[in-house]
Amino acid sequence: MDFTPNNEVTETGQDIAAGSSISKASSDDADSEDTGSDSESEQKTKRVFRKETSKLPPHLKGLMGEANLRYARGDRETAKKMCFEVIRQAPDAYEPYLTLSQMYETTNLKKCKGYLMLACHLASTNISIWCRLAEVHQQEGSIMEAVRCYSKAIKYEPKNIWLHKKRIELLEQEGDMKIILTCKQTLAKKLPRSQHETIVSLVMEVAKEHFKTKNYVRGIEVLKIPLKRTPNNVTKDVINMLLELLLLSERYSECLDIFTQYCGFSFDITLTEENSIVVNSYLKPRNLEIDLKMKFIVCLVKLRCEDLLPDLINSILSEEDVEAFADLYMDVVEALMQTGYYPDALRLLVLMVKNCSLAGIWLKYAECLTACQMPDQAIEAYFTVMALAPSHVEVLYPLAMLLLVQDKKKEALEVLSQDLTSNKLDVAVLIEQTKLLRQINDWDSYWKSVELLLSRHCAVLKNPEELKVVLMHGTVREKLTRLKKLRNFRGDYSEVEMNYVNIREPSVEEEYAIYKEALQLAKDRKEFGVFQKLAFMGLCSKRFNKYFDEVLLFAHCSCIYNKDTFHGYGITRELIIKHPHNNVCWNWFTLVIQSPDDLRHSRFLERYQSKIPAEYRGIVLANTDFSSGNYASCLNYYMNEYKQSNSAFSAFMLGLVMLQLYGQRTLDKNKKKVMAETITYLFLNYAKARGPSVEQEAFYNLGRMYQQLGVMYLAEHYYKKALKAESEVVDKRREVLCLKREAAFNLHLIYKNSGNSVAARNVLMKNIVV
Template sequence: DGLKLAKEIAKIHYENKDVHLARDAMETAFRKYPSYVTPEDVNLMLEVLMHQQEYTKCIEILINHAGVQLLNKHVGEEEFHSRSLEEQLSQATECYVPADLLIDLHTKLTVSLIHVKAFEISAPLVEQLMTESVEEFGDLYLDIAEAYMDVDFHEAALQLLRPLINSDHYNVAAVWLQYGESLAAVDQMEEAAEAYNKVVRLAPQHAEARLTLSSILQSLGRLDEALLILNQESDFEPLDSQLLFQRCKILLDQNLVDEFINAAKLLFRRHFIHIRNRDEAEAMISNKKLSNKYEAIRELRRSKNESLEDNGPAYTGPDVSIEDQWELFTSVCNILHEKKRFEELERMTFTALGSKEFMKDKERAREVEFMCLLACIYNESSYFAYNIMRELVIKNPENVRCWNLLNLIISKADDFRHNRFLLRLTHKHPDLVALGLLNGHNCLVAGTYKYSLAEYTGAFKQDPSNPLIPLMLGLTFTHMACQKFSGKKHSLVVQACAFLNTYVEMRGECQESMYNLGRAMHQLNLLPQAIHYYKQALTCQPVESLEGGPMLDLSREIAFNLALIYQNSGSPDLARMYMYKYIQI
């Protein structure tokens, strides 16, 4: 009764997947009632132990309760059995099995011996099992084949799998899958491809088999077939993310750019937000929190009586890792940039702003925002670029690169929103040289020269080593001197020349500085001085470019200005000479 009760308790625990409790119950029963243990009890105990991968313990149970013996023909039986079980397993030359041992226990013994890598004594047991009918005992064939596969002995597994795939009852996708896996493991790739093809035909929705088959076909150089295997009809079936990702990789390797980009967009739609129009794009930039982005887009769609959800494809299977998706996303963006498809690049980066996967990581979120900024600059979307850049400047007011980028965007913008923004920012950061310079530029362009002088002078006091500031001061005084109703023109010209000479001293006599000095003299209508500085500029070497950048050669501009002066002064031959010598079309 005690054994029966323990067995019932063990069964309940085992069915509830409480394997440790089931084992404790069975071990207690085996210890207290060893003489009452039946083959059915042994079978249950073995199932529990095999679930825990305790294969040596399984063999011990079979020796103690099922009459199994390990033998060594070179050593006496008593001496051999006095050794530990591990030593017996490593030294045994034979495994004795009672003739009346249940076939299930026979199979579990064989599986256990294979897992402890006692291949020599397990081989005869396998041969004995293979004399049984495949149709009737195919599940036992499969158990042993799986054991061989677990210990990477795939050649032995193939001997058991071949009869199974040729049978009527076991000619199924699961068996063909294991057959293909073993063939691939022993490098029989052509046969493995055929096996996996069979799996795909029998189970078209088996994504893992299609992935493996695609990889095998790639290794065989059959790329077109590999792509065909990964093809999915989104209108008729949910898309498997892993298959789609693998397809993207093959298309990228084959340099099939358009197909690659389309497949990548399809993959990203699983978590990217679909932007329908310019208003939604602006909502993506204006709202910083991801939840606010979604809410703003829903409000826009409600106001236009549009459907709130996008009619995208359905997806199935495990998602691709974020690292792999990020690498794929950057590859797409790089290709779109190389192909100068800037409008697509802008849309791609904007949709990424709505990705719950990318934006929950702060570092990636910053990277996506910066990629949006670059896409807007390349696509000349100054309105969006300014909105993004404004936030970057507020967060990084000391960063010179941010100010350079803002200046680049402002120079291409069609509006003047930046004026008030810069003035507001001045109250928070009155000591920023870059901010003072930009405010000075705005005032200079607007024609309010006194305000620009005040800004440039403040910047010059803070950064007296920057040659750009005296240049701007000199140009401001030049503009003031050229005004129709300005007084004290002589004083203004003198001050302009003083600051311009300070600029030349700081910058050095080079093509750029001489050209700027010549332009100022030209604007003041001091033509002899302008000609002098222009000619001096032509004798200077062009300014050395930064690594990888274009060389700044101003000789064409200088020659054109000289030609204008000579032509207006009645010397067309000299003008023509400079045009022919320096300006070539």
């Protein structure tokens, strides 16, 4: 006997549990009209699958039937042995695996699933097995695996509507909207044409979701399904939404096609050499619905058919109920304003503000008046918007700018001012206020507004001692607690955190963008104190936690710009410990340790010496010795480097170290003479190795060397050569890296010390302009 799984339902099986009407797609052609009696339609609601013919030879069919019989009688072991024997003789047959899966479905679901998978792959076109495997996955809670099984089944029976709906049902449990929309679109393509209402309902549902996510192209693609499959049953809603999406996608030629095919229009059209469409004339049907009429006007506006617009606008001004169709009027107004037809838009808006006094309409009216160069009326309109919708914060900035144009600075600031005594802070208004203050270059007020904005989640730092507190390790709460203790110790019992009730908070990303903009402005304006204060405030922010590493870099840069090596050293040390192989970190470290008053770096390098990467260890320690005055150790390192590499850098540094030793008083005259010759040799060797491309740098350093040795005529000679040489830096940094001003200043010192004040003055006047 043939084996049939218990879960496989034949034509007498049960309907789907949800009770929905489901069609048997295998008996329907999705691309042809459906015909048949009511009984046939009723059969299409059943779960029916195509039967798979057995590939077993006759003698194995009998053995397989005997195995099913033994299993039905409870002799499971014998049934298993018979199944294994069938597998041995016919390994590509799916029947024994199907029977084995049924044996384990109540005792071992894992084995049941394994045998079902084997059966599926051996009989991939057997839809019932795929469905049974999907049910097993569903029992285990693997919804997406069950969905994949139904997708496999749909691959072999793409017109089986039951499979499509079952897959959608599972996806709705999982909540993956993107896949659900794709599956519903596929179902709309496979449903029989007789179910045109269901097709329209599905495509409208999918198109609305695409409209919400602004995926207009996919929405148009979905809405064209009923136009192709059931063109005689397309509803007005489908046409309206399709036109809306086409207009948003700027596909105006397709809009004209829809108006022609489904709305009864006819057009006389000319195509220009630039492939733009010109509508010369048109005929429209009588009693055209207002929504289609408005979309038609929007389409002509976008096509810039100026000759046809006056009559259309006059018709809607005189015929239609403005209050009832205000949203449609607004679509036409926005289209007119986007294309620059402000006078026509103003005619419509005048009528609209008279008939329906809504804040959105008054806002468009004010924007249109501004574009029409009518500032007084625009200001009145903006004040009306504020009265109708006090929460409409977008009004404040353009209103303030209009007042500013009329030289009403005080009124503009009053529009954006807030009464903080109520303990409420409208953050959106405050952001608009910062924009205005920046626009009018009121920088003191701008920095205060930025501080107020940040004070909602940052502590406003009052003195340099508080910078160290926010640099310490710990959570934001711990930093604020330490800050409060420090202020109490100083006799300041004010609150560390502001306790405003914040209204209309921006997103973290939006506020962080404003914060970075303020830091950039402070740096560009060279207000490095403000830059450092704002950067360190960000280190104790509750909102900027995920940007902490970036804010720490801002704080480090602010220390360098503000020449605050005390706090900058702490940040640099942490960066080096975290990134020991980063060249930029070591360059920052070199910048920070320039201060002769702070020798913390020496102790740090002694402790950290073994952890410094080998490629940095020698030069870092040598430079540290040089900065701390330990010239002997530094001299040994650069002597070895010069012997090994004979590079320009090692020659320059060795000469520089010896030049420092030359200035010591403990040396006698003979040693000084020998050392001066050595220094001269090293510097000349350095200049030769640097090459002609950077001769200005070489001449300048030779001049400095001879000036320090006291050979003034050679120093004068090389400084003059440096003044004549052109810097070879060809990018934006040419002016920054040019050494002419430095050479001129040193040359003027030589002339001044020699008593030649006229020559010194001439050098300054010619080369240094202040």
